Amino acid sequence: MLQERVKQAIRDVPDFPKPGILFKDITPILMDHQLSVDIAEEMAKQASKWSIDAIVGVESRGFFFGMMAAQVLKVPFIPVRKAGKLPYDTVSHKYDLEYGSAEVEMHIDTIQPGWNVLIHDDLLATGGTASAAAELIQKQKGNVAGFSFLVTLDFLNGKEKLKSYSENFSSLVNY
Secondary structure, eight states, X not given: OHHHHHHHHOEEEETOSSTTOEEEEOGGXXXXXXXXXXXXXXXXXXHHTTOOSEEEEETTHHHHHHHHHHHHHTOOEEEEEETTOOSSOEEXXXXXXXXXXXXXXXXXXXXXXXXXXXXXXXXXXXXXHHHHHHHHHHHTTOEEEEEEEEEEOGGGOHHHHHTTTOSOEEEEEEO
16 A cells, blocks of 8 residues: 555654654655655546646655656646745745744746646645745635645644645645
């Protein structure tokens, strides 16, 4: 079963990025070509029911499978990056994190008005970064078609924060 294969590949790293946090490291998955392909295909299968026009991947781990799923679905992949990392004109959104604040941005010419856009990130915790990506899409008159995560930490209730943008969620692994 795919869910079990993913759980077995994820490495727990205690006290990262600060004491008391158990970090779910997905990078060991990238060492397994077939598991990576299977994940991208499953994500694309789940997203296909939402009639998406593009996938937004959140920096940086959201790029891995977001891009692969976009290739499977034959739709554009749009990166959301930390402020100051994109070379062209951007739209940005500031937001609070569990341990500070951040700002993300995307190029101004990536989302077409009316597009249905899937937001993908590796992990859903409190929902701050995914909601910031949703704000960027809405600022460009796009629709948030849904959210896709490799891992969801259910005990942090991030899904509740995102429901105002879309009721469509997929996650391969929940803790």
